[in-house]
Every structure is written in structure tokens, then in C-alpha cells.
Amino acid sequence: MxxxxxxxxxxxxxxxxxxxxxxxxxxxxxxxxxxxxxxxxxxxxxxxxxxxxxxxxxxxxxxxxxxxxxxxxxxxxxxxxxxxxxxxxxFPEHQLFEETVFKDVAFGPRNSGLKGKELAGRVRMGLEMMGLDYEIYRDRSPFTLSGGEKRRVAMAGILAMSPEVIILDxxxxxxxxxGRQNFLEQIxxxxxxxxxxxxxxxxxxxxxxxxxxxxxxxxxxxxxxxxxxxxxxxxxxxxxxxxxxxPSLTRLLQELKKKGKNIRTDLFTAEEAAAEILCRLGGRDRL
Amino acid sequence: MSMQSITLGHYIPGNSLLHQLDPRVKLISLFILIVALFLIKTFNGFFFYIFFIGALFISSRLPWKYFFRGLKPVLFIVLFTLILHFLFTKGGEVYWRLGALTVEEMGVFMGTFMTLRLILLVVTTLLITLTTSPVAFADGIEHLLRPLRPLGVPGYEIAMMMTIALRFIPTLMEESDKIRKAQMARGADFETGNIFRRARNMIPLLVPLFVSAFRRADDLAVAMEARCYRGGEQRTKMRELKAHFLDYVGIFTVSGICLAIFFTGI
Missing domain, CATH: 3.40.50.300 (P-loop containing nucleotide triphosphate hydrolases)
Structure with missing residues (x-):
């Protein structure tokens, strides 16, 4: 454990x-x-x-x-x-404080003792993991970024520490x-x-x-x-x-089941649910 | 800077007699009581005063520990006063001698007297601040400053600023707590190192805190303007201050006590 x-x-x-x-x-x-x-x-x-x-x-x-x-x-x-x-x-964007994106992302790894090339490597890694181009963003001020970019910079600051566990509140x-979908896909x-x-x-x-x-x-x-x-x-x-x-998908599946259909209710992506519904109710067995 | 420390001098909700009094009455009474405290000349006067304050304290049903907590910050001044008087106020019988140092009758008297006065000053103030909500306080101050308006004292604006400042203390405390934790999660160290190092280490906390304070101020200004806020004249209030029978009784009692102390010379 x-x-x-x-x-x-x-x-x-x-x-x-x-x-x-x-x-x-x-x-x-x-x-x-x-x-x-x-x-x-x-x-x-x-x-x-x-x-x-x-x-x-x-x-x-x-x-x-x-x-x-x-x-x-x-x-x-x-x-x-x-x-x-x-x-x-x-709202991690509220914790940004440095003059440049580079310095802010480097804050975490620097605190754990990294320096020079290794540090820059970590910053690059963090930013790229969040889909931000290192060369474009490194010298910009975090306060001039858009809300979504700020959040990704903050997240990059966490990833640059290369943690084993990441807790996201x-x-x-x-x-x-x-933005939501992209972010979750990265995670x-x-x-x-x-x-x-x-x-x-x-x-x-x-x-x-x-x-x-x-x-x-x-x-x-x-x-x-x-x-x-x-x-x-x-x-x-x-x-x-x-x-x-x-989730609304689950509700749909559960309602169908209540109506007496023999259907799985533990599917959570639209594709899977659609396939299940088509398979169970397709053609001959209409609602 | 933990959440625990804000209870100091903080309002404790309740519904005792003191809680119900009009804030203006409490502010004026506080002023009169402080005057009375400086008019007292003998220990009998203090006994009389303590008896009155003690009765109010018991009726307010505030827990004892708030008073001790409130007294802690002035403990140093109190001890300092006591020791200075004991050692350097001369006169009367000599109680104790060590080389050039003597403790004499006058010193003991003045030391105890001044210490008692200081402690009672703090306790009286605590009794009022612990039973009055900050908003009521600001309302009371605004009302009392109203007669000074023609002289250019912006009572309304002062009260509004006080209310806003007080309103945002807990918010900013919470915010600083959150930012502190967020930076600690990135390995920031706020606890070790010498004073310069520590001051430098505060930057990751202070920059975001300032940014957020300005952002909040901006938001608040916009929100107030969106509601067509303009302060001062002709603004009505949700809670009008109204003095009741008990408030008059309170003011008369306190004034009576002050006059009694003055004329009897106790």
C-alpha cells in the first residue's frame, strides 16, 4: 500500500x-x-x-x-x-509568483536541490507535458498569460518535480x-x-x-x-x-434497465454505452 | 499565521445583556470607563470598579480563557511596569535592600496600582470588543462621527473602510494559508534559516497574496459600482441603530460610576 x-x-x-x-x-x-x-x-x-x-x-x-x-x-x-x-x-494559477515562466516552473525542482542543465531539462519536460512550447513560454511573465495557460504553467511546475504521486484538487x-478535456487527457x-x-x-x-x-x-x-x-x-x-x-450516461442505462431491458450499467464512455445500447436494443427490441 | 490566532480580541457571538446593547452606548461607555479608571486614586476605588466589571463579565457568559488570551500580549508591559516601580520609585518604609537596590513602600504601592490599572484597561476593552460584532462597531463609530461631518471628518467613509477591512481579514488569512500550503507542496521552506533567508523565502507567499488582494479589491469595486453604490448622504441602512431603555440605563450607570469616583475621590 x-x-x-x-x-x-x-x-x-x-x-x-x-x-x-x-x-x-x-x-x-x-x-x-x-x-x-x-x-x-x-x-x-x-x-x-x-x-x-x-x-x-x-x-x-x-x-x-x-x-x-x-x-x-x-x-x-x-x-x-x-x-x-x-x-x-x-485554482493553482493563484500561486504563480516569479518574473518568468521558467523561474516559476523551476521553483519546485530547485527546492529539491536541482541546478543548471538538469533543472532546465525538468522545466522543459514539465512545460512540454502540459503542451506548452518551452522556447515560446520560458521568458514570458506568468502574469501576462491567459487563465488556461496560467493553470497549465502551474501544473507544469508540479510535474517538473517528477513526482510519483500527483494529487489534483x-x-x-x-x-x-x-481545455478540460485536453487537461484530463494529459493526466x-x-x-x-x-x-x-x-x-x-x-x-x-x-x-x-x-x-x-x-x-x-x-x-x-x-x-x-x-x-x-x-x-x-x-x-x-x-x-x-x-x-x-x-453520470448522465449511467442514469440512462439505469433507466433502461428499470424498464426491463437486460443491459449493463457500468459503462462510462459514450462509445461503450452507445455500443451496448445498440447491441441490446438494436432493431427488433425497440423502446 | 495559523487560523487559531485570529480569535484574539475577536467577537464571540452571544445574547447576553452586553451583546444586546447599542454599539454607540458601548463605545461611549468604554470611553467613560477608561476615564474613570484614570480618576481612581485608591485601592477602594479599584475594588468598586472590579466589582462592577466582574458583574458585567459574569453576565456576559464569556469563557475565562479569552481574557487570559487577550492579556497575554500586554503581559510584558505589565511586568515591566511592575518591576520598574518596585525598583525605582522611592519613598516610605524600606522593605528590602541589596546593595544599592531598594524596594520601598511607595514603589510597591505604585507598582501594584499601575499594574492593576493596566490590566483593568485591557479587560474593560476586551469586554467590549468580545461582545460587539465588527460591523456593529463600524456602525457605531460612523454614528458618533456624524456631528464632525461639517468639519470634514468623513465618518461614513471611515466606517465603510473599517467594515471592508474587517470583512477581508479572514478571507486574506485563508488565502495566505492556502498559498503557503501550495508553495510548501512545491518544497518551499518558511520555517528554517536566518532572518534574511526567511524574508527572502516569504516572496513566494507575498507576491501571490498581493496580487490576489488587488484582484479582490478590483472585483469588489466593480461589484459595488454595478449596484450603483455611492456612499454618504441619503443612504439608508438595513439595521438602524436605535437606543432602547436598557441602553439609557447603561449610559446612566456608567456615567454615575465615573462621577461617583470623581466626587468621592476614592
Whole structure:
């Protein structure tokens, strides 16, 4: 198990009237090379939870283990850990600060001790992974870029650290559909080709259903459902109860099944679903 | 710069007598009480004052620890005052002597007296700030500054700026917390190194924070203009300040106490 939470709880502002129990007794495991989706309504604790993975938050009680070691035991160097388990916050373009794109992307790898050619190589790699041309962008000021470009630069800054795990907190919030699709395709490719472990926090069900191989559903600081997208979205009732919804494709398939059609409901791409519908209902068996 | 530190001198919601009083009454009372505190000449006066403040404190049902937390920042000044007076104010009987150093009767008296005055000053202020919401405060200040308008004191604008500033403190705290974490996730180090190194290391935090503060200010200005905001004259309020019976009782009691202290000379 790469990352493991054991009975992890977290409270905001303990000991004041503003005390909030954000996470309650969470136990879960994330395997190397997997693509994990964490979904939940706004304020369900999902963002708070992922900030434990690289030691940005310290659990009020319980443990967080990486490669079987408690990260809060004193032998662990948290700064080194953070370059291995990278976290991209929501609206990451707000964290840009340097004069040039090059310097900003280089910030992460430089902090882990890289210099000169190696550093430049990493910056080039990061930018190119995000589809940004190194020569064109390296000397531009990040503040003159468009919103979409800024976000890709921020993401490049994370990738340039060449992490083993990447945690993305609502990475596509506020992006247009095409930008969204491109971005997710890049992530998917990295996951497939570089065996990058990806943890994606979102409340966009369509997005996560066809990407993740395991889902954890958070509600009010607890895990209420977990399993493959197929298993999780099979409990459509429960998903709606906590204020989320199943992908519209799943809803269509589930409605068809309710009408007595013998049809699979665990398909999440339009192509697969269309093929299934055609195959099961084609010609002789009309609605 | 954690979220925990903002509770200092922060408003604690409630519905006690003190919470319900008109903010103008509380501001004026605070002023009168501070005057009274400086008129007190004897320890009997302090007992009388403490009795009054203590009753208000108990009725406000504020947790004790907020007062201790509020007193912490002035602890140094208080101790400093106490020690200075003990060692250097001379007069009366000599209690203790070590070489040239003496602690004399006058010093002990003045030291305790001044310390008590300082502590009570802070406690009285805390009692008001902990029970008054910042918005009510700004409203009260605006109202009290109104008579100075002809003299060119922009009471309304001052109140608006205060309200906006107070409104954005938690937002900017949250923002700085977020940016700090985002940079830490990229291996930034805010905790080690000497002072120059640390100041340099703050750049990744400060630049985005300034950028975002200006962005927010811009957004707010646009949002206010889109709602046809123009301050000052003829603007109505959602919550009109209205003094009730209890407010008059409050003002009279406090004034009475101040006058009593002045005329009895305690």
C-alpha cells in the first residue's frame, strides 16, 4: 500500500467555539499506480483529507502512512516527501509568483536541490507535458498569460518535480470544455505511460467515472461509499441522498434497465454505452 | 499565521445583556470607563470598579480563557511596569535592600496600582470588543462621527473602510494559508534559516497574496459600482441603530460610576 490512512480524524480550530470536526475516523488505502477518484459534496472534507497525504495537515488523531511509515514520526523529511507526493490546489494559477515562466516552473525542482542543465531539462519536460512550447513560454511573465495557460504553467511546475504521486484538487474548475478535456487527457496519458499514481478530487461525476479505477465518496467527513465506479454508481439512490448525482450516461442505462431491458450499467464512455445500447436494443427490441 | 490566532480580541457571538446593547452606548461607555479608571486614586476605588466589571463579565457568559488570551500580549508591559516601580520609585518604609537596590513602600504601592490599572484597561476593552460584532462597531463609530461631518471628518467613509477591512481579514488569512500550503507542496521552506533567508523565502507567499488582494479589491469595486453604490448622504441602512431603555440605563450607570469616583475621590 502506497498511501494509507488509519482512523484518521481532523478538527479545525480545536478548543474554540469555531471548532469543526472535518474528518471522522477515516481508514483507506491507495495502491501504487492506481487512479483514485475522491468525490463528495462541497464541504464534505475531501480537500482537507488530501492535504494529509503530503503532511500539509497533521491529523488530530489517527495515522497517515506512506510506504508503511507514519509520516509524522520524526524520521521522515516532509519537504522531501512533498516532492514525491505532489499536490495541485484548486485554482493553482493563484500561486504563480516569479518574473518568468521558467523561474516559476523551476521553483519546485530547485527546492529539491536541482541546478543548471538538469533543472532546465525538468522545466522543459514539465512545460512540454502540459503542451506548452518551452522556447515560446520560458521568458514570458506568468502574469501576462491567459487563465488556461496560467493553470497549465502551474501544473507544469508540479510535474517538473517528477513526482510519483500527483494529487489534483478540482483541477478543471472554471475551465472551458475543450481545455478540460485536453487537461484530463494529459493526466490520463501520464498515468498510463509513466505509471503515475493519480488522486483526483472532484465533484464532476462524468469526469471521474471514465478515468478512475477506484472511487471514494465523502460525505460530512466520512467515507460513505467506495469501490469501482461501476459499484459506486450502482448505489444511485445513496449518491443522490448526499447531494451528488450519477453520470448522465449511467442514469440512462439505469433507466433502461428499470424498464426491463437486460443491459449493463457500468459503462462510462459514450462509445461503450452507445455500443451496448445498440447491441441490446438494436432493431427488433425497440423502446 | 495559523487560523487559531485570529480569535484574539475577536467577537464571540452571544445574547447576553452586553451583546444586546447599542454599539454607540458601548463605545461611549468604554470611553467613560477608561476615564474613570484614570480618576481612581485608591485601592477602594479599584475594588468598586472590579466589582462592577466582574458583574458585567459574569453576565456576559464569556469563557475565562479569552481574557487570559487577550492579556497575554500586554503581559510584558505589565511586568515591566511592575518591576520598574518596585525598583525605582522611592519613598516610605524600606522593605528590602541589596546593595544599592531598594524596594520601598511607595514603589510597591505604585507598582501594584499601575499594574492593576493596566490590566483593568485591557479587560474593560476586551469586554467590549468580545461582545460587539465588527460591523456593529463600524456602525457605531460612523454614528458618533456624524456631528464632525461639517468639519470634514468623513465618518461614513471611515466606517465603510473599517467594515471592508474587517470583512477581508479572514478571507486574506485563508488565502495566505492556502498559498503557503501550495508553495510548501512545491518544497518551499518558511520555517528554517536566518532572518534574511526567511524574508527572502516569504516572496513566494507575498507576491501571490498581493496580487490576489488587488484582484479582490478590483472585483469588489466593480461589484459595488454595478449596484450603483455611492456612499454618504441619503443612504439608508438595513439595521438602524436605535437606543432602547436598557441602553439609557447603561449610559446612566456608567456615567454615575465615573462621577461617583470623581466626587468621592476614592
Amino acid at each position: 502506497l498511501i494509507e490512512a488509519r482512523n484518521l480524524s481532523y478538527e479545525y480550530m480545536p478548543g474554540t467555539p469555531f471548532q469543526v470536526e472535518a474528518l471522522k475516523n477515516i481508514t483507506l488505502g491507495i495502491e501504487k499506480g492506481s487512479f483514485v477518484g475522491i468525490i463528495g459534496e462541497t464541504g464534505s472534507g475531501k480537500s482537507t483529507f488530501v492535504q494529509h497525504f503530503n503532511g500539509l495537515l497533521k491529523p488530530t488523531s489517527g495515522q497517515l502512512l506512506v510506504n508503511g511509515k507514519d509520516i509524522w514520526s520524526h524520521s521522515i523529511d516532509l519537504r522531501a516527501l512533498r516532492t514525491k507526493i505532489a499536490l495541485l490546489f484548486q 478540482e483541477p478543471t474548475a472554471g475551465m472551458d470544455p475543450l 490520463e496519458r501520464l498515468h498510463r505511460e509513466e505509471n503515475l499514481t493519480v488522486i483526483l478530487v472532484t465533484h464532476n461525476m462524468e469526469e471521474i467515472a471514465c478515468l478512475a479505477d477506484k472511487l471514494f465518496v465523502f460525505s460530512r467527513g466520512k467515507i460513505v461509499l467506495q469501490g469501482s465506479p461501476g459499484d459506486v454508481f450502482a448505489s444511485a439512490e445513496q449518491i443522490r441522498e448526499i447531494g451528488l448525482d450519477v
